[in-house]
Amino acid sequence: MTAPSSGPSSVLVVGTGGREHALALALSRDPAVSEVHAAPGNPGIGAVATLHDVDPGDPAAVAALASRLGVDLVVVGPEAPLVAGVADAVTEAGIACFGPSRAAARLEGSKAFAKEVMAAAGVPTARSRVCSTPAEVAEALDAFGAPYVVKDDALAAGKGVVVTTDRAEALAHAATCGTVVVEEFLDGPEVSLFAVCDGATTRALQPAQDFKRIHDGGRGPNTGGMGSYSPLPWAPPDLAALVVATVVQPTLDEMARRGAPFRGCLYVGLALTAAGPRVIEFNVRFGDPDVQPVLALLDSPLGELLLAAAEGRLDEVAPPRFRTGAAVSVVLASAGYPESSSKGDVIAGADRAAARADVDVIHAGTALDGDALVTAGGRVLAVRATGADVAAARAAAYSAAEEISFPGMQRRSDIAAEPLGVVEGAAVLAD
Ligand code: AMP
Numbered sequence: 001m002t003a004p005s006s007g008p009s010s011v012l013v014v015g016t017g018g019r020e021h022a023l024a025l026a027l028s029r030d031p032a033v034s035e036v037h038a039a040p041g042n043p044g045i046g047a048v049a050t051l052h053d054v055d056p057g058d059p060a061a062v063a064a065l066a067s068r069l070g071v072d073l074v075v076v077g078p079e080a081p082l083v084a085g086v087a088d089a090v091t092e093a094g095i096a097c098f099g100p101s102r103a104a105a106r107l108e109g110s111k112a113f114a115k116e117v118m119a120a121a122g123v124p125t126a127r128s129r130v131c132s133t134p135a136e137v138a139e140a141l142d143a144f145g146a147p148y149v150v151k152d153d154a155l156a157a158g159k160g161v162v163v164t165t166d167r168a169e170a171l172a173h174a175a176t177c178g179t180v181v182v183e184e185f186l187d188g189p190e191v192s193l194f195a196v197c198d199g200a201t202t203r204a205l206q207p208a209q210d211f212k213r214i215h216d217g218g219r220g221p222n223t224g225g226m227g228s229y230s231p232l233p234w235a236p237p238d239l240a241a242l243v244v245a246t247v248v249q250p251t252l253d254e255m256a257r258r259g260a261p262f263r264g265c266l267y268v269g270l271a272l273t274a275a276g277p278r279v280i281e282f283n284v285r286f287g288d289p290d291v292q293p294v295l296a297l298l299d300s301p302l303g304e305l306l307l308a309a310a311e312g313r314l315d316e317v318a319p320p321r322f323r324t325g326a327a328v329s330v331v332l333a334s335a336g337y338p339e340s341s342s343k344g345d346v347i348a349g350a351d352r353a354a355a356r357a358d359v360d361v362i363h364a365g366t367a368l369d370g371d372a373l374v375t376a377g378g379r380v381l382a383v384r385a386t387g388a389d390v391a392a393a394r395a396a397a398y399s400a401a402e403e404i405s406f407p408g409m410q411r412r413s414d415i416a417a418e419p420l421g422v423v424e425g426a427a428v429l430a431d
């Protein structure tokens, strides 16, 4: 580790899910960080941070909490508080904030805006049309052909996208949304790249892959993510550098030119097509569960990196370093997910799983009912393990996951299984 002196000693993590737990854990393991707080957090985060019952979507309340605690850095996890202006309020209160302003968060808040920025910046992405009437949607579907891709323009927690060869299903999805983006299907394995940005400079983390569909073999509806792994042994070694050069830096330059410099994590969701990497989407925060294995392998201090980004001096810190080996996260979801979720189901075995060497049990949607840990959302827990390679990390994660059970639990059995790097969802489209 580098000298811890330039890192924050106290950090407030805003949010309540698995991403926030993974961030809080990594910060708690950073030797420079002596205090971690969370608003509002969850029972897992409570094991490594002090929890504060503050609404993460209320900019004034978050800024007031950060001021009262006197933290050196606020890290905003989810997109909704960013779109609501939490980073603006914290920054106005004079506290460093990792997470983009409301204006810059439009890169995720509006898919149409993201497409406009990509076009202006010359970023490679799917051809697309913004449609607001059924006739426009029908015309766009026919222009691009099957498989059809229809995206709700508004924030939909990763669930507003339908990819299908069934034209009627594509039309029906569009009818449930307001404005939609219809786009060309990108054929290639998906990659998540997290770029830590300070408005001008960027430092990419190691790429990861996320499994988005609910069932094995890439079947069933899209979810927020059912598992993930990193690194990607099958991907070109220069992938991160290529994406920084062709996607991240041009986007940062374009956002700065528009007077909305991007500070925070630019999450680039990519398809590696035959013609090269193409952007599927931008998010303005770390992805969950994709970031979990990446953070497990980070070998340089997270606090220093995020503080330097928040303060616009990323060029002063060394690029992030990663341990050799691999990490895998397997998500345990509640009954009904992703259409609905089941709350209050008692969870058994989480402590036994977490007690294993090289394993963390990451809490996403959990709550305490008296002393009992219960489900409180769609994605409930993720079992994350490290190992010498993807196969070893995978075996450790699944073995630990065997310890955990709750009524109606859903878990994919093929997260990070061979063959790696295949096109998720191809099975569905072939049906
Ligand atoms: P998004 O919310 O934009 O990330 O979309 C969710 C998922 O839908 C992605 O992870 C992909 O699996 C799929 N998807 C979105 N856009 C496309 C596209 N243009 N081509 C192929 N698959 C896509």
Ligand code: GLY
Pocket (backbone or CB within 6 Å): 157, 158, 210, 224, 225, 283, 286, 287, 288, 289, 290
């Ligand atoms: N894992 C996908 C996301 O965080 O949106």
